[in-house]
Amino acid sequence: MPQADAMSTAERRAASSLAGVFAFRMLGLFMVLPVLATYGQSLRGATPFLIGVAIGAYGFTQALLQIPFGMLSDRIGRKPVIIGGLLLFALGGLVAAQADSMWGVIFGRVLQGAGAIAAAIMALVADLTREQHRTKAMAMIGMSIGLAFAVAMVVGPVIAGMAGLSAVFYVTSGLAVVGMALVIWVVPAPDAVFPHRDAGVVASAFLPVLRQADLLRLNYGIAVLHAILMASFVAIPLALQDRAGLPADQHWWVYLSALLLSFCVMVPFIIYAERQRKMKQVVLGAILLLALVQPLLWLSLDSLAWLVAAIVLFFVGFNLLEATMPSLLSKIAPAGGKGTAMGIYSTSQFAGAGLGGVLGGAVFSAFGLGGVFVCCAVLALSWYVIGVTMREPPYVTSYRLTLPLALARDEALPRRILAVPGVAEAVVVADEGAAYLKVDTKVLDREALELLVQPA
Known part of the structure; x- marks a missing residue:
């Protein structure tokens, strides 16, 4: 490749450091998922419903503030918004770490979600990279999020097993401080800040994006996907501990095995979907897998081996959808409206996460573990019914x-x-x-x- 076509040193530095900022923040959010249902039971006032609320609470403030913070970064600059968001995230971690009641943890999680900096980070990537390299930079951030999720599923149970739930929250605050240091001293300062229609939200693009039926289906789908994820993490850790008899400090190996196996299985499907232009079929297959694995999780509650196998299948479906849906959005979004479509998509994702935690806690309180899995199956099937009507996407960039x-x-x-x-x-x-x-x-x-x- 000619040197002129390669990413410059400044672009590589910007992309890698911002991927690190994103990864540290998402690592802090995700580390709590596999441990809150089990270790949170010892907190004053803990109930299955409030545990579910705590798991998903960050999603509500994240959904509410992400687009406004992105627009604010157009006015006052990217770095002040990102640093302010990381500061809120660190403060939320400290509040949750020092809480002795479930309500304190919920408040901390709400504060963590208020650090809604995803849109500002994406806009800063666009400020610091040329058009021909922006896709590479965005891909680096996408990979960092996937890696953060995998690491969090393993590290969260290990830290909680060694030092308790409060230590997990202290670590999330520490990660936010590392992210702030990267923004201040490593991330380059942009020469100018201006709106990017492919990376940021533009008010004039809202109505065209909201009128597009396939984008609405996609927004419903990502909301359902993250609702299922949050509801599942009300039930799966308790299923492993209380029914399958696996101590909470050993859950890490289940998640590590499930994630490694699911990554190996999903990669060929992602390649097939793109190269053979079979995106719709692969997405529908993954949704159907997500629906069918729920009764398997329910039936496997008393067998650790079968429960682990069902968790592997769950993560195959989840990770395949998590990886393919942003590509689907990029294909469907109208020209000049991709950034706005991404903003609405991300808002739907976080709103779904918040609702999923609440729904999982409420259903568990009323119907137990089996009820949560049935609820998740119904959600997935509703998405499948809507997804079937989706048109094959245009294979465009x-x-x-x-x-x-x-x-x-x-x-x-x-x-x-x-x-x-x-x-x-x-x-x-x-x-x-x-x-x-x-x-x-x-x-x-x-x-x-x-x-x-x-x-x-």
Whole structure:
């Protein structure tokens, strides 16, 4: 690859350090999931319902504040918003660590969720990378989130087993401090802050995105997926401890085995979905697996071996959907509306997480472990019924072109861009001096496109 086409040192530094910030924050959020249902029982006022609320509480404030914080970062700068969000997250961890009641933990989790910095981080990535390398930078962040989830499932039970639940929350605060240090001293400062339609929310794109039926299906799906995850972590740790007889400090090996096996199984399906253009079929298959594994979890409650096998299948379905759905969103989102679609999608995800924790706690209180698994199966089946009506997505990629201002004001330019082979959609934003495209990379005539947008 020619040096001009490689990521610059500053871009690599920006992408890797911001991936680290994202990973440390998500690690702190996820570490609590496998331990709160078991270790939280000793807290004053703990009930299955309140444990469920504590598991999902961060999702409500995250959903409420993520888009506003992203827009605020357009006004006052990315770094102040990110540092402020990490400070709230660290404070929430300290509050939860020092709490002696379940209500104190819930308040701490609400504060953690208030540190809603995902949109601001994505916008900062766009500020610090060129268009041709932005996908790589976003992929680095995506991989860091997946790695953080895997590490959290293992590290959370180990820390809780050694030093208790409060130690897990103290570690989450420490990770937030490390993230702040990265933002202050390692992440480069952008030369300018400006809205990116492919990475940030734009008010004018809200209605077009909300009117698109396939995006609404996707938003419902991600809400259901994370509702099932949170409800499951009300039930699975208790199933392992109380029914299968596995002490809480040994749960780490179950999650480690399940995640490693699920990653090995899901990768071929991801490759098949992209290369063979069978995304809809793979997604529907994973949803169906998520629905069918719920009765298996219920039937396996008294057998550790079968319960572990069911947990492996659960994570195969969950991780496959978690990995493929952002790609699906990128294909479906309208040109110039990807950032807004991502913002609404993420808001749906966190709202689903909050509702899932509450629902899991309520159903467990009323119907026990089996009731939680039945509830999750019903949720997954509702998603499958809605997903069946989804159209096969167009296999296109979002693409942003910087334009000379004089060319950007040419009213005939969108029509000429659409005439280039491989271009499916084109939106020119004259004020930004940019064109947002959806292109099929297999047939795109790059030379024709580049010639078209050269200054006269």
